[in-house]
Amino acid sequence: MVHKAEYIWIDGTEPTARLRSKTKILDDKMLGAAPDDLPIWGFDGSSTNQAPGDNSDCVLRPVAVFPDPIRGGDDILVMCEVLLVDMTPHPTNTRAACAEISEKYADMEPWFGIEQEYTFFKDGHPLGFPIGGFPAPQGFYYCGVGADEVFGRDVVEAHLEACIEAGIKVSGINAEVMPGQWEFQVGPGGPDEISDHLWVARWLLYRIAEEFGVTATVDPKPVKGDWNGAGCHTNFSTKAMREGYDPIIAACEALGAKAEEHVRAYGAGIEDRLTGAHETAPWTEFSYGVSNRGASIRIPWQVEVDKKGYIEDRRPNANMDPYVVTKMITDTVCSAAS
Secondary structure, eight states, X not given: OEEEEEEEEEOOOSSSOOXXXXXXXXXXXXXXXXXXXXXXXXXXXXXXXXXXXXXXXXXXXXXEEEEOTTTOTTOEEEEEEEEOTTXXXXXTOOHHHHHHHHHHTGGGOOEEEEEEEEEEEETXXXXXXXXTSOOSOSSSOTTOOSTTTOOOXXXXXXXXXXXXXXXXXXXXXXXXXXXXXXXXXXXXXXXXHXXXXXXXXXXXXXXXXXXXXXXXXXXXXXXXXXXXXXXXXXXXXXXXXXXXXXXXXXXXXXXXXXXXXXXXXXXXXXXXXXXXXXSOOOTTOOOEEETOTXXXXXXXXXXXXXXXXXXXXXXXXXXXXXXXXXXXHHHHHHHHHO
16 A cells, blocks of 8 residues: 655745645565655756756755645645755755754743734736726625625635644634735744744645645735735744743844845845834834834733733735744844843
């Protein structure tokens, strides 16, 4: 008997990397195997923007395994990192650095919860937009109900169920401010762990949307004009932040000291989304405040009341690389506190 393993990896497309995957047949002796025990596998890097044609071999190394909710049975999804043939991290491998920082500051217990916004498209326009025109202005779509306010719920429900069956740390879903725009949340979890979960959840979103004849995009500004962009708000805490308020303020100050460096790494096209409108702070300015969705960093009101908790970095784009973002936030905050 055999079972199927879908090997998933991140390619080298710029400025925003894409997901790739292919199927490997495993025999039953590999059932229940840990990632380190699964076989490595090769691929043609010249077809994924990761190698030249005359030296095209790249290596997939499994880092996380999930039950496959689409194929079912004993089939699995395998998140992989990309290596060079000498088994060192490929230049496009952002996970390796994330895992290193995660291990370095493990004693500080960094936790993340990530809010992934995305937009459905069909026939070249956002789902819910009439062909050749625009729907009613924003106002009723966020967390709405009814066929005149919500578009794509069948895809969203199928995706949520698939994430649950796969063991993804999914923690919620909601319709967003623009028609055809949705959000799912993953967390809490450590930097590399939650990033693995987010990448696999994205893969499941794209794969399930295929079944419904729609596409899902993480474009940070899918429709120009007076429409909300799409972000990937990143909630963060350390053990000290979960126990006291002074570390909350210190984390905000540390992020402010490296604001420009962070914004540059928070996803291509960030200047189109972080304009100061549509619940964003300008990308050229840094701010933080309690309950302020127009700030770079929001401190939830309950955190101020409890004098402990977490912060929300509202700057990352929907198309951000979670390995990069979680690594940077962890390094910036934890290095300042150590």
